[in-house]
Amino acid sequence: MKPRIIPGKELNGFIKGLMERAELYAPKERDTSPFPANPASDENPPALDAAEHSAGTPPVNGNREVSQFFRDTTEFRHITDPAQVNLDHLNTKLPLKELFLPRREVMFTFDTDTPERVEPVEAVAAERIVLGARPCDAAALEMFDRVFLDEATPDPYYRARREKTTIIGLACNEPGPACFCTAVGGSPHGSAALDLLLVDSGDRYLARPMTAKGEALVAHLPEATAPDIEKAAGLEQEARAAMKFTSDTAALQEKLKAGFDHKAWDEIALPCVNCGVCTYVCPTCHCFDVTDEESHGRGARIRTWDSCQFSLFTRHASGHNPRPTGRDRLRNRMMHKFRYFPAVHGTVLCVGCGRCIVECPSGIDLRETLTTLQEELE
Amino acid sequence: MMADTNPVPSTVSGDFEPRIVAFLCNWCSYAGADLAGISRIQYPPSIRVVRVPCSGRVDPFYILKALQQGADGVLVSGCHPGDCHYLTGNYVARRRFAVLHDLLGFFGIEPGRVSFSWVSAAEGERFAEVVREVTERVRALGPSNRLADARLTEKAERAG
Amino acid sequence: MPRPTAVEQQLRARARELLEKREVAGVLGFRAGTLPGTCVPFLATEPGDADRLVLNRDCAANLAAWLPRLRHRGRIAVVARGPDSRSIVNLVKENQVERDRLHIIGVADPDDTQPVRNPVVFDEFLGERAPDSPPDDYADIREFEALPPAERWQALLDELSRCIRCYACRQVCPNCYCPTCFVDASRPAWVGRTPDPSDNVLFHMVRAIHMAGRCVECGACAKACPIGIPLMIINRKVSLIVRDRFGSVPGTDPDAPLPLTAFDSEDREEFIR
Numbered sequence: 001m002k003p004r005i006i007p008g009k010e011l012n013g014f015i016k017g018l019m020e021r022a023e024l025y026a027p028k029e030r031d032t033s034p035f036p037a038n039p040a041s042d043e044n045p046p047a048l049d050a051a052e053h054s055a056g057t058p059p060v061n062g063n064r065e066v067s068q069f070f071r072d073t074t075e076f077r078h079i080t081d082p083a084q085v086n087l088d089h090l091n092t093k094l095p096l097k098e099l100f101l102p103r104r105e106v107m108f109t110f111d112t113d114t115p116e117r118v119e120p121v122e123a124v125a126a127e128r129i130v131l132g133a134r135p136c137d138a139a140a141l142e143m144f145d146r147v148f149l150d151e152a153t154p155d156p157y158y159r160a161r162r163e164k165t166t167i168i169g170l171a172c173n174e175p176g177p178a179c180f181c182t183a184v185g186g187s188p189h190g191s192a193a194l195d196l197l198l199v200d201s202g203d204r205y206l207a208r209p210m211t212a213k214g215e216a217l218v219a220h221l222p223e224a225t226a227p228d229i230e231k232a233a234g235l236e237q238e239a240r241a242a243m244k245f246t247s248d249t250a251a252l253q254e255k256l257k258a259g260f261d262h263k264a265w266d267e268i269a270l271p272c273v274n275c276g277v278c279t280y281v282c283p284t285c286h287c288f289d290v291t292d293e294e295s296h297g298r299g300a301r302i303r304t305w306d307s308c309q310f311s312l313f314t315r316h317a318s319g320h321n322p323r324p325t326g327r328d329r330l331r332n333r334m335m336h337k338f339r340y341f342p343a344v345h346g347t348v349l350c351v352g353c354g355r356c357i358v359e360c361p362s363g364i365d366l367r368e369t370l371t372t373l374q375e376e377l378e
Numbered sequence: 379m380m381a382d383t384n385p386v387p388s389t390v391s392g393d394f395e396p397r398i399v400a401f402l403c404n405w406c407s408y409a410g411a412d413l414a415g416i417s418r419i420q421y422p423p424s425i426r427v428v429r430v431p432c433s434g435r436v437d438p439f440y441i442l443k444a445l446q447q448g449a450d451g452v453l454v455s456g457c458h459p460g461d462c463h464y465l466t467g468n469y470v471a472r473r474r475f476a477v478l479h480d481l482l483g484f485f486g487i488e489p490g491r492v493s494f495s496w497v498s499a500a501e502g503e504r505f506a507e508v509v510r511e512v513t514e515r516v517r518a519l520g521p522s523n524r525l526a527d528a529r530l531t532e533k534a535e536r537a538g
Numbered sequence: 539m540p541r542p543t544a545v546e547q548q549l550r551a552r553a554r555e556l557l558e559k560r561e562v563a564g565v566l567g568f569r570a571g572t573l574p575g576t577c578v579p580f581l582a583t584e585p586g587d588a589d590r591l592v593l594n595r596d597c598a599a600n601l602a603a604w605l606p607r608l609r610h611r612g613r614i615a616v617v618a619r620g621p622d623s624r625s626i627v628n629l630v631k632e633n634q635v636e637r638d639r640l641h642i643i644g645v646a647d648p649d650d651t652q653p654v655r656n657p658v659v660f661d662e663f664l665g666e667r668a669p670d671s672p673p674d675d676y677a678d679i680r681e682f683e684a685l686p687p688a689e690r691w692q693a694l695l696d697e698l699s700r701c702i703r704c705y706a707c708r709q710v711c712p713n714c715y716c717p718t719c720f721v722d723a724s725r726p727a728w729v730g731r732t733p734d735p736s737d738n739v740l741f742h743m744v745r746a747i748h749m750a751g752r753c754v755e756c757g758a759c760a761k762a763c764p765i766g767i768p769l770m771i772i773n774r775k776v777s778l779i780v781r782d783r784f785g786s787v788p789g790t791d792p793d794a795p796l797p798l799t800a801f802d803s804e805d806r807e808e809f810i811r
Contacts, residue, residue: 093765104733270579273709279704311722361709361761361762363573367572
């Protein structure tokens, strides 16, 4: 498939074309906060009273400097106007996964009078195009596929969405301070699970199709020249070189087998408060819960995101909890990603997007955790 | 609670009859309601009574939950200050309700949705009066739509 | 690594001394995080750990939240700024930590936006006291309250609808130590598991009510929120209610009862019929 170019980085027409084909999803800034303007805004001159400085919107999270990379766009949202698309960011705050595994999904509904009769929710999805997926987020979908498109028990809802979605990636030329995709087998210009990859090469986008679906979107565009392709290769090398962290994940998998009760876990877990931030912002975490909601005679069986960091995740009906402490739960997350999942599926369950690092309220860095485990476990 | 499984929320119309959950303390207000009943005092059939041991038993959460689950209003009633069967339950409850009352206002929930009153076992007429007043206030506000769970409406629509 | 500040130097020296003399099992403070602008809660247990301690305005967590979990470790020294110390006062009142098993190293809060920067209780004080902040006029709350009710509701609903229910706000809060939170109760399941707007509002309102008379406005919850919901606008309103109605500023008076467990027979009841 021939790489093409979008000259002059003129995306407007391209985006319009996408919108004509299907529902378009892309990173979009959230609508303006309805809260009182920042004390320092134009309408409200800076307050002299020191107490006022404690007012207003607090920093986005504890991480003042780094969150600027993530602040602008929260999520992939439905685009109704090309101007809403914002590709000028490193990564969305929440990963792509919500478009495939929604936070809340109704599977069937029922009347409580006739619980034996359920009304299933059909697994149908609209034709969609996702624009601006980072290679790490897309790579996570290949991991999801292993779980949800398992041959014996494929998930109909996931499958419908996955089949109907064309994914256009956006290569990373300037990885952020928390990025480490190269350490877990990814690349800032990686093409896993993508139909088309856009590379920003200064005055133009290089559009590299991976599938027929992707090719159809760019067939009308001029072909890329050899210098275009060379330049993109150079950008990839630069981006790769910007990420210093490495980890021998195969060796770690072996070490983790024997390291279940190692004392290192205590130190690693001390700052952890066992909130669900790392799991919910993680593009690869896919655990879910299934519950029944019922009121006023109507019920629904729903699937929701769940987090292994919650005590409720493993609490039995009897009250017994096999993972009673925060340390147990943090260890499970690491074990799942770097030992159990690789053992079953042959790949670590991490794409190195760095969201868990940036968003952790306690400032825990997964890279540091991996290094500690490499060093301390035998 | 009275059997009322009608999932369709009352709609705005001339005959809107609000549904009000009333948490009544066992020792005073519930007895007051009883007295109103045996005295054949008329009051609107808008309340669904939940008997609680003391107004101090009423967690603000119960009140919010009632509104979420489709109540148009909530009434909490207990013994007059100084008359609590458990001596101080209503005093402690009063502080809790004060916080809830102010917070509801802050959230922009109409002040008339949630009412508090002290009604003794001897005050049958007063109980009826409270219910009349609360009912009229909620009726004037119309069906509750701020805290109410949108999923209920969806379900009701599906159910036809 | 930036050069340690004067108070950091004192803190490290003192932590080393306490650990060398085995006076405490650990010194709870912060170490530098890997990303700029981050600090990680850290328990120094060996004298050699002492030099890793830092203290700056990026230390977002309220360390008191770690104390109930560390009870089994024995006597702990804790670095306490204004908000940490206020939370310790509350936790002692609520029987979650034992005062005599804590060694409180008081320091002024480097974050000058805190309404109370100097520690309320301490066993020793390092560095210099911060100037007293002017009395809080809750201008942000008053500004928000000036909006019409429908706009307030819409604003809060919009914000809270974004909540993904990761419970970071709850988990970093020293006030939240219940073995089973009301949102996690399953028999009955009071609050739906899903981030439905109505359940989100219910969660945050009830959480705010549980904070009444206990929240020290450290802001850890708002800083922890991964999607930046301005939680302090709710918590500060609750603080304002408690101050106006009951004359209580949480965690500033070790001898006063918690306002929501106490009462005054003359409490204002203008809202009760």
